[in-house]
Amino acid sequence: MDFDNTQPIYKQIIDGYKKQLIRGELQQGDKIPSQREYAEKLRVNPNTVQRAYREMESMQMVETVRGQGTFIMADLNMQNRFRQEMADALLSYFIREIGSLGYTGEEALQMLAARQAAMKEESCND
């Protein structure tokens, strides 16, 4: 058993931006908060935010312009790639965990379908 199995904070920051991109809340050209500002908001060490921003830069997800700020550079292509990567990771996690509870893939599919059917019905009744 392993405690504190959270992702490192800088990775969580990156994932947060990826999600905003995927949901369309951020688009190419948008300005994101300054490192200092964001560090304060998250109550996190500025170095942590810096590391996140640096990695995002190195994968050309954002672009930093000296004296101006940091801007989204990711295009629709990258956005889609992120979406698939995150979905893949989530799928892997789900399959591994549900398997460790002793459910077969068939059962997992059925449970998921049943849940969605139930949710659909519920939303119709609203």
Next chain:
Amino acid sequence: MDFDNTQPIYKQIIDGYKKQLIRGELQQGDKIPSQREYAEKLRVNPNTVQRAYREMESMQMVETVRGQGTFIMADLNMQNRFRQEMADALLSYFIREIGSLGYTGEEALQMLAARQAAMKEESCND
């Protein structure tokens, strides 16, 4: 955004035992490690383990005998309840996250089915 999204340690301990029960690694009557022993192994304060054990006792998952130790009390019924509860929670998590990536329920189902088909094929080729 939310950091430190780990569950409290005592809940992780409880979930660990639930999983062992579900997988059949622990059965009714089995002795589990003493509070002190387990605390040392996990490098955690004995009080934290005690809290987990106490909560497990209050749900009649284990039974503690003073001076003797702590023993599994859960029967097959409880074991199955835990299995369903954990599967439900996992399902909820999966549905919420995949939805936040912008996938419909239909797409989620298809992706899951595709993955399982791929895994089946892979295992056949072994």
Next chain:
Amino acid sequence: MDFDNTQPIYKQIIDGYKKQLIRGELQQGDKIPSQREYAEKLRVNPNTVQRAYREMESMQMVETVRGQGTFIMADLNMQNRFRQEMADALLSYFIREIGSLGYTGEEALQMLAARQAAMKEESCND
């Protein structure tokens, strides 16, 4: 012989609240003192009060709302259950002790009846 036959403090705290409920001094929805406040008043460690409150919450006797406080949740039903449970425990204690003094059940009944007759008479003379 057994010294220090007091109940644990956290149980005494719980019993105190049960009695207040039974006597109608506390009702569903009432706020009870915060953990810190009550700990200071009782000159007891906050953790001890917290343990009492936590156990009361787990039996749905109270409800705690983070940042707001702890509130009575028990309804009349639970109130009556507590009343019977406490009366049962008291009865058991009385029977055991009076028996250990060598009195028969018959004698115990007669003594109790005699006392009550005496008290009635006394209150009439006031």
Next chain:
Amino acid sequence: MDFDNTQPIYKQIIDGYKKQLIRGELQQGDKIPSQREYAEKLRVNPNTVQRAYREMESMQMVETVRGQGTFIMADLNMQNRFRQEMADALLSYFIREIGSLGYTGEEALQMLAARQAAMKEESCND
């Protein structure tokens, strides 16, 4: 609310001897353990035992003979007085507590009678 509402230890020691007298486990002339010996057995400060013995002496319940030990002096008369005193105190406690739970004297009597009837039946079935 009041914690640590135990009787002082020296009174508990005296009550312990009174009970042994009442039950006939100790009789006039019997030797009781030396102060030192008893203090060790109870894991209690010798001064505490000494105070108990001194009080028992002053009410002529025991007699200390220098170089020989301490002996029961109480006769049947005193034994009966103790029995009644302890029963009285117990009765008072029971009446007060059951009253504070909101039961009338009549109800208390009925509950006590019901319990004894149940116990009788049970013992017949053995």
Next chain:
DNA sequence: GTGGTCTAGACCACC
């Protein structure tokens, strides 16, 4: 301010 989690460590009761 409120409750929630955790550590460190004392002392006790039972075996």
Next chain:
DNA sequence: GTGGTCTAGACCACC
């Protein structure tokens, strides 16, 4: 050895 209770106090999250 086992678990049970309690203190002192830190740090966190939510309001």
